[in-house]
Amino acid sequence: VTSSHAQGRAGAPNADPRWRLALNQATTRRLSLAEAVSCCAQAGVRGIGLWRDRVDEAGADRAAKLVREAGLTVTSLCRGGFLTAATAAGRAAAIHDNRRAIEQAAVLGAPVLALVCGGLPPGSRDVAGARAMVADGIAELVADAAAHKVCLAIEPLHPMFCADRSVVSTLGQALDLAEPFSPHQVGVMVDAYHVWWDPDLEASIHRAGPRIAGFQLSDWVLPLPADVLLGRGHIGTGCIDFRRLDATVRAAHYAGWTEVEIFNEDVWAAPAAQTIATVVESYREHVAGVDRPAAPS
């Protein structure tokens, strides 16, 4: 499985929605890439979203081989972005790093590079200026994305991360940023945790259509912890209506993988096999539906 853009983006991983499930490696953050791949294979999970730190640790070529030999598909690479910086040198360094990430995605056969666009530069209060930096940065990267057949997936982050992680906060805003470019080169990542609250969500998903480059799930659980980065829950433990969201994304003709990506210290502390079993069970219960008629396979 070397990079195959058309296959990765357009092809359904399987006609049966129960088999669209992929593990995002962040959910088993303490495992090496080899260990995560092995756990997925044992649990019957056939797709995996990779993180660059673990890919670097394994080496990209070896990582690609490990995934391929386990019969898995790389569903995305996390992550590029962080395109906002106080200085021109800082912005140039970010572009350089994103080029490296695009190359790595190509080596891995990852059809999609998720972009967490960056927050306000230190000391800045200029959110419009930071958003302009994001637009400029994406424009600089599009040719590289095209050359490597990797789609840049702009990921709106929940507005509580606007100051420090992403000045792109809504799916509509991500679509505006993507608009000037081909959907093959610039798409959007729909992450349930980040967008579930948006009153325009369904309209934006409908508008997104072929720009939906990835779909990620974790649940909104209260209370938020002191570090709000780590407050996500297993699906079904919080207040997001995943069945409805999945139906909306599928009605927009997204036929790709659904990654479960959970940032949570308690989940990370649990045995990985148990975590993956919970991912599979909760996905079947709250998304792909064992309590409704199965899709024809």
Added chain:
Amino acid sequence: VTSSHAQGRAGAPNADPRWRLALNQATTRRLSLAEAVSCCAQAGVRGIGLWRDRVDEAGADRAAKLVREAGLTVTSLCRGGFLTAATAAGRAAAIHDNRRAIEQAAVLGAPVLALVCGGLPPGSRDVAGARAMVADGIAELVADAAAHKVCLAIEPLHPMFCADRSVVSTLGQALDLAEPFSPHQVGVMVDAYHVWWDPDLEASIHRAGPRIAGFQLSDWVLPLPADVLLGRGHIGTGCIDFRRLDATVRAAHYAGWTEVEIFNEDVWAAPAAQTIATVVESYREHVAGVDRPAAPS
């Protein structure tokens, strides 16, 4: 100063923007109403936004008298809302409570009742349903608001409060809810902390125009504390561009008061006179501008 809707809403508190400052009572949460009024008078702050718990404690008639005798104006009453509930009885109780709040606002001469609309009912994942409950609740209250010459100010809360406090998350959404009604009866509260991140903010403020019934300030400070309700900072200590926001609100012809409303344990623990001095100084430095030419007075 009994209720004077036209005066409260439309009249500028003073032509000099340095004198539009009001204290929202939540900023000095540990003070009684009499103490907060006295601190404002001593600091030269001429408007105060009241909270119902402290008004109940003093008695509404006595509270009105205290404010009046100190030469202050009541700028708003906080708060009504919480219109979402799992049962019809729960929703009826909420309507009853809001009617009481409207009456209290009238007694106080508060031109505006801020509405924190409510989150998802316990166990619910139906955010669209909760939003419909909010719309229904507001429709039920409009006649009371009109009869008492009190404007219901729908306050969008930051999306991190969508699950537990307000399914109304953006100014645009608040305006859609207000749209069917007269701006004298249903307006919006623009609270900087809740809306600063919104990519559509300036367009929504422009659209809001005469619907802007109140304007509140506190700063977005990182890191967020474990209880994100209490993470707000004195203006100028975080990342919000208040000068720009104030200019935008004023360009939309809002001529009312600017309340500083800070929920923060450290601010509450500080001596109240010091807190109010900081409110006044930071307002002048970051909003009304001592370092730019003063408006003609």
